[in-house]
Amino acid sequence: MVHFVLVHGVGHGGWCWYKVKPQLESAGHRVTAIDLAASGVNMAKIHEVHTLSDYTQPLIELMDSLPTGEKVTLVGHSLGGYNLALVMDMFPQKISVAVFLTAHMPDCTHSPSYVMDELIERIPADFWLDTQLSSDLDPEKPKNIVVFGPKCLFSNLYQLSSSQDLALAELLARPGSMFHEDILKVKPFSKEGYGSVNRVFIVCKRDLTMKEDFQRWMIENNPVKDVMEIEDADHMPMMSKPNELCFCLLDIANKYN
Template identity: 25%
Template sequence: MSQRKGYVFIHGAWHNSETWRELKPYLEGAGHVFHAVDLPGAGSNAAQPKSLMRRPFDPEAFRTEPSPNADITQRMRTDAVIAAVRAMNSETGGKAILVGHSLGGLTVSQVAEEIPEEIGAAVYLTAMLLVNGMSARAMSKHVSMDEEMIPSVICASPRMVGALRLNTRSEDADYRALMQECFYGDVDVETFDRVTASLHCDEPAQVTGEPSTITRESFGRVPRHFIECLHDRAIPIDGQRHMIASVDAEMGSKTIVHSLATSHSPFVSSPDKLSEILIAISD
């Protein structure tokens, strides 16, 4: 068995630490240490607009109510994960493998830029891997993202409410089918209902507008891996590959790419195959 390694997992937008629970037995069974964070504004740290659970449901109130998560910043998220990395390194005596999904890639990059000597590898699971100065909001407008489905499930103006808002408690079958196709296209409805029951509805909008700040001298020193998901409808494969190529050109070094024939959420649909890749990265 290889030396014990520590993994710190960062969920994507609207998700939380429970996102990764199907992976945990695979990594711990291989002798590694597993920790998944709830970012500020997510999971146990998230607040919900009152209109989300009001019945009868008022679509207009939900469309206009200001988000209680609107003041969450990338700085807050970066600081939270730096603390988690340092706690993990203290426990294992090594360097944490940092894994981020989707929007969680923003935090992976910023942590790797700020404490490169404390990160064993930066792993992007169909995640935002952005060149210096680019924001997630700007990336979403790139031609390579034309097939992105996320705009079709947003329920309010981010500028008005301060968040990217999903109706995570929707009772509309057509809307829920869109959500499933976007994020969980290769699981059955029962699994989709189970894994989405804990999602928060408001992802702080200002995080998506903050530019990436990465440099060759810091971020560029950290080994980086990208796990591309070939059938992703939230971050299409063309967008994934555009980001990889752009960062590689800017950093003057190569991202190691791994492929899964899954939708946006392989931690649910293919945790066994995803864990094989993650364990191989640690070796």
């Protein structure tokens, strides 16, 4: 039995894995779909969450609670790649493999913000459509706030997903943050921690948020053990291609556990 820990992206929560969780469980595995701070049903408000570490705290607590000798398969989607990197650096001995699902994947050489800065450069201004972008104006630890608008969700994140899944996102998505200002200050992830864990990248070829060429750029920047592809997946493969995603995850679990 493999213990999968599924980590959502910005504005989302553990709810976004609702198609994937039962499939992995029916294959005999244990699945934890976590809510990060101020996400899903986590009671914190985004204005109370100041740093990437604060945001990752529920995942840090989960990893810390694992008994000695237990290893998990971590899966991070989108911004969730940064949450993976943080706990990989802290708990490398507790992770069999880390799966970056069209996710931010930093390296051990540059500032952790390096891949985020590159993505920000590549995203055109009109991408955001009706998304509300603001700052919380905290004088000590300012951060950007993101509230996805329905048009942006439909056009750029969920364009190949069902209308039901889009409606779910419109109902459940919460204000989030990329924590860019904090990530700018974080020291590079270590080779001994983050760099020592097996990494696999799953490329989503129809992703309009992190386009395929950007995903390939991250892989070239920081090579991984394996690269898998999902052909007709948008930025939300757990919604648009759950069966194909589960096939990839089960294949990875068999190989690295």
